[in-house]
Amino acid sequence: MPKSAFAILFTGIMLMAQTIDRTKPPETPPIPRFKMPPVHETKLANGLSVVMLEDARFPLVSVRLSFQAGSKFDPNNMPGLAGMVAGLLTQGTKTRSYRDLAEELTSIGAALNGSASPDVLTLGGSVLAENTAKLLDLTADVALNANFPENEVQLRKQNRKQGLLAQRSQPSFLAREKFDAVLFGDHPYAYIAPTMESIDRMDQKSIIQFRDAFLVPNNAVLLLVGQLPGRAETLKLVRDRFGAWKEKPVPAAPAKNFPASKRQLVLVDRPGSVQADIHIGRLAATRTDPDYYPLLVGNAILGGGASSRLFFDVREKQGFAYDAHSELDRRKDAAAVAAVTQVRNEVVEPAMEAVLGHLSAMAKTPVSADELSDVKNHISGTFLLSLETQASLADQVDLVKTMGLPNDYLEMFTTRVRSVEPDQIQAAARKYLAPDNSAIVVVGDASTIEKPLQKFGTVQVEKAK
Template sequence: MTNPRVATPDRAARPAPAAPRSLALPRFERHALANGLRIEHAERCGLPEVSLHLVLECGAGAEPPRLGGLGELTARLLTAGTPGRDAMEMARWLDRLGVGYRATAGYAVGAVSMHFLSEVFDEALEFLAATILDPGFPEHEVERIRRERIDEIERQADDPATVAGLATIAELYGDGLYGRPVAGAGATVSEIGPEAVRDFHDTRYRPRGALLIACGDLDRERLLSAVEARFGAWSGEAAPVSPPETPEPRAKGLILIDRPGSAQSEIRVATVGVPHNTADHHAIIVANAILGGLFNSRINLNLREDKGWTYGARSSFRFRRGAGPFIARTAVETARTGPAFEEVLREIEAMRTAPVTADEMTLARNALTLSLPLQFETAAQICGKVSRQRVFGLPDDYWETYRSRIEAVTPEAVQEVCRTYLDPDRLTLLAVGDAATAEPTLDGLGPVDVRSAS
């Protein structure tokens, strides 16, 4: 008997893609303790892991401007000792449990994230309670962490990309909240002492206003019983951090920060953007993907692939409770500073004056939606996404409807948001580089304000 002949596949032809995976999210149940601590929980069996995400209204917007960086410094000090354990004992406790612990502060909120095996849940929650309810903030640890932070700031002053980023937000927002680095500047961090840290913690680390998100191999009864036992006696309220007023975006000419001897110029084209929860949010996301949010975006294909002037060019709208910035950024050989500005501005103007192509729309939609399920694979990822929804007041179905809303964006909507938010008369241009080489390339871009980097 002979075997039937099997057709040989055409290996020169690309296989047809599979149907897009649907986004299946676990269902979160909402609870609250009597003290006001809100809890959201989703049981997710299959892997013996748990992620916790505690969100607190303790961002930079809650700190005095003269003590900028206080929220970040407080977050870094949470594991630096309790009345019963010093910093080394806390570190050994964490290592023994095998727990991932991270505390951060943003402009509006701070967050403590933990990830661990479900079998150590009770002791992991005990560790979380110790750091949130009873941190000691010993003077020598405050001094050590403060010194580390000042050293970081001093090192960042030697990084032209950081200098460009900080100078850009200062130009856009002035003395406002978003014009300051979220982790503070050298002059403000130097003023922070133990009492300031303790006062900030006493005021902002409170249950009413806080949210605990839990996802993983953990049932509701076990979670609620343990949280009540550890956090039930916690008391107080922290009011939400209000967004700052939005400054009127306006062009400020071209600012050139002199960094003698730099082989490259860091380039920024920026303006005041929009809050996260804005009506044309999804159109803005698609527009930015086409302009500078993807590798195949217009400014990257122009400056990197066509011109060969840079390793990469990107843009982003930074969504916050208030109007965060839009920033297009790249780094080019210093002699290409002016031409690079011209190309970025030309690409922005093209987005404003003509609809994008069907191929660009397809690429952007696919890039933004087909990878979405990969962003919800782990308990930690899910907690982070839910946290984002709650912090910015997004609808409960934000992620479930994300794909359909992105796919509903039209080329005309993309053009309209570019017209609305990327007005050339409101763009700030800034470069950090060797002024002697860069300035002669800037003819035609308007008056140049040359400043010292120091």
């Protein structure tokens, strides 16, 4: 045997012979900051913001055309209109039928779809880099010339009604619906779905009016991420397709008027339910609030996964529920934090006590060093992994631009997470997690669970709709 081979074999044997402490997880190496690829921003004469980001890892280009036109801009009597507009944008234009659009997208290896969140309506797509110009052709045609064919409008309305019926059959939907209504009051954030009546009111005219009011260049950001042509060439592609788009005054966003958080207990009566769906929470810190990162980390410790306090106690130790977690719902103008679980009717009282106890404990006692280290590593690592795909990178940059976040939000995210200290988490928990001013919404059979719920306050009973 050659001496070099013998040396390698001997070294391997010695390493294998070393004692490994398998009771401790391996140390997590330092997690780096995300390094943003070069970004170039400009604005066309009509007010369209253009963001170009070079990502040469893949022969792809991702496009996001986003408008401040989410569901918070729905008319008061027509919740769900933004979602209807988004879903119908790609169903036909003045010169292309739905089938024409689908065939052209398929022929260039592209996708293009509309979606709406509470704040933003987005046309999102991707394509092989060599076909970037063609995808921009189709994106511009859809944004400027969608004609919302009457047959497609009626089909979409019918499908949305069927989807709404399915949603309303789920107690988890009813709980979230009532929880948001309690927290956000008269603000449009209170609506998480259309109603049957609002769907009936939607027609081609109202859809076109919404499009004409909000889908305008001075209310939009166009983001291109990927293997782009040169900067000047890319900008020319954009200007040729979007430059003639006419600027218009844009309606103001609804006022940021939200009710003060207070303790209240609402029971949505759903006769025959064998379990209770529980939401406990209140308004919270948005991404631009100084309390955001301490709350983000604290929320993960409380109920952010299978290693969290809620999951380990309510599910693993007590066996009250299949799932117990906490959520941080972040929007542009407000946020909400909630502990959520579904428990058997016979354990509603001890399960409520357990969840409320954990919410109180977050405010009373500093988190442990091990908990804090593990959660910081998890949040930071998951964040970096989420930016590995081009689509996710495009979505995150789009988030920064549409939510009014600092330009260094992505690059500084892990640094800000890892700088959170136990006293900051405790302070944020006193403001947002301590249950004294939290709303409690429960969906279940009132004849079975109203009495045990009375221990936690005056119960306001409403019939499930």
